[in-house]
Amino acid sequence: MMYEExxxxxxxxxxxxxxxxxxxxxxxxxxxxQNTELQAELRQLLAVRNAVQAMPLSIPAQLQDAIFxxxxxxNHLRPATVIKSGAVMGTLxxxxxxRAFAMVLSGVLASTATFAFMHTTQVIPDPVMITKxxxxxxxxxxxxxxxxxxTTSQLASAFKDGFEKGVTERxxxxxxxxxxxxxxxxxIPNQKPNEEGEIVTLGAQKEEVSEQQRQIIADSAAFARRxxxxxxxxxxxxxxxxxxxxxxxxxxxxxxxxxxRLNIPAPSDPAxxxxxxxxxxxxxxxxxxxxxxxxxxxxxxxxxIEDGIPFRYEQNYPAIxxxxxxxxxxxxLVTAYGIQPFARIMAGGTEVGPLFKTAAGIYYEYNxxxxxxxxxxxxSLFYNHQQNWFSTQKIGFTYxxxxxx
Amino acid sequence: xxxxxxxxxxxxRSMPQSLRSHSDQQLYALVLERGTLARAAFNEIYQRHxxxxxxxxxxxxxxxxxxxxxxxETFVRFFESATPDRxxxxxxxxxxxxxxxxxxxxxxxxxxQTVSFEEFRFPSHDASxxxxxxxxxxxxxxxxxxxxxxEAYVLKEFLGLSYxxxxxxxxxxxxxxxxxxxxxxxxxxxxxxPYIEDLEK
Numbered sequence: 001m002m003y004e005e006x007x008x009x010x011x012x013x014x015x016x017x018x019x020x021x022x023x024x025x026x027x028x029x030x031x032x033x034q035n036t037e038l039q040a041e042l043r044q045l046l047a048v049r050n051a052v053q054a055m056p057l058s059i060p061a062q063l064q065d066a067i068f069x070x071x072x073x074x075n076h077l078r079p080a081t082v083i084k085s086g087a088v089m090g091t092l093x094x095x096x097x098x099r100a101f102a103m104v105l106s107g108v109l110a111s112t113a114t115f116a117f118m119h120t121t122q123v124i125p126d127p128v129m130i131t132k133x134x135x136x137x138x139x140x141x142x143x144x145x146x147x148x149x150x151t152t153s154q155l156a157s158a159f160k161d162g163f164e165k166g167v168t169e170r171x172x173x174x175x176x177x178x179x180x181x182x183x184x185x186x187x188i189p190n191q192k193p194n195e196e197g198e199i200v201t202l203g204a205q206k207e208e209v210s211e212q213q214r215q216i217i218a219d220s221a222a223f224a225r226r227x228x229x230x231x232x233x234x235x236x237x238x239x240x241x242x243x244x245x246x247x248x249x250x251x252x253x254x255x256x257x258x259x260x261r262l263n264i265p266a267p268s269d270p271a272x273x274x275x276x277x278x279x280x281x282x283x284x285x286x287x288x289x290x291x292x293x294x295x296x297x298x299x300x301x302x303x304x305i306e307d308g309i310p311f312r313y314e315q316n317y318p319a320i321x322x323x324x325x326x327x328x329x330x331x332x333l334v335t336a337y338g339i340q341p342f343a344r345i346m347a348g349g350t351e352v353g354p355l356f357k358t359a360a361g362i363y364y365e366y367n368x369x370x371x372x373x374x375x376x377x378x379x380s381l382f383y384n385h386q387q388n389w390f391s392t393q394k395i396g397f398t399y400x401x402x403x404x405x
Numbered sequence: 406x407x408x409x410x411x412x413x414x415x416x417x418r419s420m421p422q423s424l425r426s427h428s429d430q431q432l433y434a435l436v437l438e439r440g441t442l443a444r445a446a447f448n449e450i451y452q453r454h455x456x457x458x459x460x461x462x463x464x465x466x467x468x469x470x471x472x473x474x475x476x477x478e479t480f481v482r483f484f485e486s487a488t489p490d491r492x493x494x495x496x497x498x499x500x501x502x503x504x505x506x507x508x509x510x511x512x513x514x515x516x517x518q519t520v521s522f523e524e525f526r527f528p529s530h531d532a533s534x535x536x537x538x539x540x541x542x543x544x545x546x547x548x549x550x551x552x553x554x555x556e557a558y559v560l561k562e563f564l565g566l567s568y569x570x571x572x573x574x575x576x577x578x579x580x581x582x583x584x585x586x587x588x589x590x591x592x593x594x595x596x597x598x599p600y601i602e603d604l605e606k
Contacts, residue, residue, distance in 0.1 A: 009587070009591070010583075010587050013586065013587045013590055013591075014583060014587075017561060017568070017586065018567075019567070019568050019583070041594070043601070044594050044597075044598060044601050045590060045594060047597075047601050048543075048590070048593055048594055048597055048601075049562065051539060051540075051543055051597075052543055052562050052563070053562065053563075055540050055543060055544070056540070057456075057459070057460055057463060059455055059456065059459045059476075060473065063459075063473055063476060063477055064451065064455075066477055067451070067477050067480045067481060068444070068447075068448075070477065070481045071447065071480070071481055071484040071485070073443070073444045073447060073484075074444070307441045307442050307443075307444055307445045308440070308441030308442055309441075309442075309445075
């Protein structure tokens with residue numbers, strides 16, 4: 001037998017390796033009881049074994065990647081982080097298929113309808129009426145006729161230029177009346193009967209205009225409505241607002257409820273989360289366009305297949321978003337308090353896909369420089385994974401401050 | 406076989422439970438098919454047996470970089486050698502055989518100049534050693550062993566193989582394996598005897 005020929009040391013070694021037959025163990029223990037050197041050897045073997053088995057050893061992480069790459073299996077399984085968006089056409093197709101499109105569409109329609117029904121069209125002033133008994137009130141210059149809606153300062157300047165240049169102009173033919181103007185150094189047009197016998201005005205005569213006539217001209221409602229200027233050169237001119245005064249900056253925060261309910265905390269609390277800032281340009285008193293950027297969390301739920309196994313992924317994704325904004329202001333509810341309802345839509349995107357927001361609320365303008373607003377807002381984020389589109393929606397409350405630059 | 410797993414952790418997806426319950430033979434069959442589950446099966450095999458293979462490579466070769474190369478090569482060759490005509494009854498043993506062949510060839514290529522046990526001289530022991538130094542001592546002691554002794558010792562002490570398994574893997578008979586292990590332990594013990602007190606700490 002192999003083990004019967006072993007020395008006590010060899011038996012001890014085999015015993016520690018678990019390879020000594022049970023029939024030999026008693027012999028070994030008897031020998032150890034009699035031999036102190038064998039006892040010391042046991043202690044040393046155990047110490048060395050403990051030291052050897054405690055030697056640290058770890059596999060470098062990059063080796064696994066290298067093995068998978070060389071085997072043609074690509075990267076080994078790693079957590080999914082960001083889902084990349086798909087093509088623009090896919091985006092548009094998803095837009096029309098998504099239920100959130102109704103939110104966007106309603107916002108667009110609401111703004112469009114409001115604009116259509118409440119917008120006041122330009123009123124064409126009545127032409128100057130010339131009657132037989134009423135003196136022709138004043139003269140007009142070529143520039144005045146062409147720029148009927150010009151500002152007062154422009155009209156005053158044009159009047160002065162025309163008056164000095166002596167331009168002859170034919171007025172509009174209204175009610176069979178022909179009126180001519182010869183803006184030379186006086187401004188009282190001549191009058192003569194037309195073919196039908198009605199008094200018409202011809203060129204101006206060199207007559208000094210009396211103060212009374214000046215006042216008639218200035219007070220003529222029809223004349224003022226048409227030509228939109230006052231005779232007195234010293235009349236105060238309303239300056240054109242500087243370009244910057246048409247811009248408005250804003251910052252706002254939001255508190256929203258996700259319609260996709262997941263019990264996942266946000267992975268981190270990034271700076272300026274659930275806030276946004278932007279810039280609006282005043283197109284007119286009711287309409288504004290601009291841009292906005294912000295950051296907020298979105299609950300995402302989507303499905304995919306990995307290695308033939310269907311998976312459902314859930315995550316709480318902090319997204320930085322940006323987009324174009326259109327805002328429409330409705331007539332003030334209470335003029336004295338300056339509270340004005342508004343509707344806003346934002347179309348933009350994040351790094352994972354397109355994003356849309358619609359909001360309706362009120363804003364209060366404290367003075368010409370600052371105001372506050374509050375609104376109810378709906379948000380939709382679309383994202384793509386493995387050629388499938390998914391979406392997540394939020395509804396909540398937004399509040400902010402705006403400043404005129 | 407399809408499973409829907411819901412993970413309520415952010416940005417994570419986990420291995421399907423079903424592959425963990427697979428045997429080595431079942432995993433090997435999936436790798437063999439080169440189907441959609443091949444990568445997952447190969448990954449499971451790697452998770453189960455990589456530490457043993459890496460320990461073997463690292464303790465046999467000694468050089469860290471060369472050991473990592475042989476470790477990589479072992480799994481790559483395992484994947485490439487997966488063919489239907491190969492009956493896999495002992496997957497971990499197969500991996501170790503691949504590693505063994507590669508490591509032995511690598512050692513010959515490296516032509517390592519090792520100090521034999523008879524010529525080995527440790528510095529005089531006049532101070533306590535910290536754990537890092539003791540580990541270095543043990544590694545150096547391993548390096549001083551003959552290749553046959555070192556392999557048997559690594560397979561026994563580090564990988565926990567039985568004498569029969571070591572005999573099967575190395576092609577030696579049982580008695581020879583026992584002798585090699587005994588002589589390896591004896592030499593290491595004699596080398597480290599002056600530092601036993603530090604080791605026991």
